[in-house]
Amino acid sequence: MSPAAFVSRGRERTRRAGQSFRRGKDAGVHAPRLPLKDDTASADQYDRRLTPAPEHKASAVKTKIYTLRLYLAAQALLLAGCVVVAALTYNSEEWQPIQLVLLLLVLAAVGERMTITIGAQNLSAGFIALVLAMTLLGPAPAAAIGVVAIAVDSLHRRPGLLLAFVNLTAYVSYLVVGGVLTIVLIGNVHATSERSTIRSPDFALLVFGVFVVANIINFVLLALHRSLFAGSSIGREARSLLLPMLPGQFAAGILTAILATAYTNLGYPVLLGLVIVIVIFQYLAIALLRSEDRAEQLEARSMHLASLQLGVLVTLVETLALRDHSAATHAASVARYARALAKEIGCEESDQELVHTAALLHDIGKFALP
Numbered sequence: 001m002s003p004a005a006f007v008s009r010g011r012e013r014t015r016r017a018g019q020s021f022r023r024g025k026d027a028g029v030h031a032p033r034l035p036l037k038d039d040t041a042s043a044d045q046y047d048r049r050l051t052p053a054p055e056h057k058a059s060a061v062k063t064k065i066y067t068l069r070l071y072l073a074a075q076a077l078l079l080a081g082c083v084v085v086a087a088l089t090y091n092s093e094e095w096q097p098i099q100l101v102l103l104l105l106v107l108a109a110v111g112e113r114m115t116i117t118i119g120a121q122n123l124s125a126g127f128i129a130l131v132l133a134m135t136l137l138g139p140a141p142a143a144a145i146g147v148v149a150i151a152v153d154s155l156h157r158r159p160g161l162l163l164a165f166v167n168l169t170a171y172v173s174y175l176v177v178g179g180v181l182t183i184v185l186i187g188n189v190h191a192t193s194e195r196s197t198i199r200s201p202d203f204a205l206l207v208f209g210v211f212v213v214a215n216i217i218n219f220v221l222l223a224l225h226r227s228l229f230a231g232s233s234i235g236r237e238a239r240s241l242l243l244p245m246l247p248g249q250f251a252a253g254i255l256t257a258i259l260a261t262a263y264t265n266l267g268y269p270v271l272l273g274l275v276i277v278i279v280i281f282q283y284l285a286i287a288l289l290r291s292e293d294r295a296e297q298l299e300a301r302s303m304h305l306a307s308l309q310l311g312v313l314v315t316l317v318e319t320l321a322l323r324d325h326s327a328a329t330h331a332a333s334v335a336r337y338a339r340a341l342a343k344e345i346g347c348e349e350s351d352q353e354l355v356h357t358a359a360l361l362h363d364i365g366k367f368a369l370p
Helices: 003-026 040-050 054-088 098-111 125-136 139-157 161-185 192-198 201-229 234-266 268-323 325-344 349-360
Strands: 116-118 121-123
Touching: 054 139, 054 161, 054 201, 098 125, 098 139, 098 268, 125 139, 125 161, 125 201, 125 234, 125 268, 139 161, 161 201, 192 201, 201 234, 234 268, 268 325, 268 349, 325 349
Parallel strands: none
Antiparallel strands: 116 121
């Protein structure tokens, strides 16, 4: 087919298509409208599909309020149950000897303020004191010491009322459970008939087991709170919180068992001496970690200052290049040769940088403004 015939056939097809379109328009046939951006009705309908209806929002708010009330009621019921259990198992001998009660009370209150954080590990003497109170005193003294410890911590950290109440419930819960577990497995640790039991190695294993159980209860209550209010699953919390902290917690559990055994076999003075050593060690460790943090901050600031100085030098050289290209090239060449000479004669890296900077600025007088 010749080019002229090809063009003629194309024109004929275009003319027939135009006639067909006009016939369809006359007959009332219209092309479907696309939801363009300037189509207000379509845009409004699309926005309604994306935006939740007001009744859905109200329903979600009611669900959250109902969940919060149910959670608070469960926490209050758990706290009340623990208080009742502590009252039923109460024994006046649990508060003896009074010097042990005061020592654990001070250690728990001070230990909450002296927590060592290394990576994902949190080491605190406060939890050790609480486990010793569970196993050496009883549920009621342990719960009372825990209330004082959480009050001191709340005054320092100033959490919200909900979080403070949840922390109080968690403390009282695992303290009472640990104390009751000690009574069930051993009996009254203050009774004369149980002296041989609490001085045996089995008591150390019991203390370690109570430490582990208390940690698990504390984690479950914390993970449940975060799953309800932060949307995080318990499995994810276990991978991010529980598993990374296990090595440090196992070490703290072994230390707690050693302290309990030292008290039951060697007496209060030995326990007091060990506690003083632990507090001093924890204070020195905190001071060391703070000094390391300050050193890292100082190094970061020094690097930032060096980068700013380099930026100023680059700006000066570029400005000189705009005014006098040959002078800028000369300054760069002198700086390069000066650094090479400093390296050749064995200067350190810092001295080479200093020589390079000085050579780069040897013509600084040419920066004079007109």
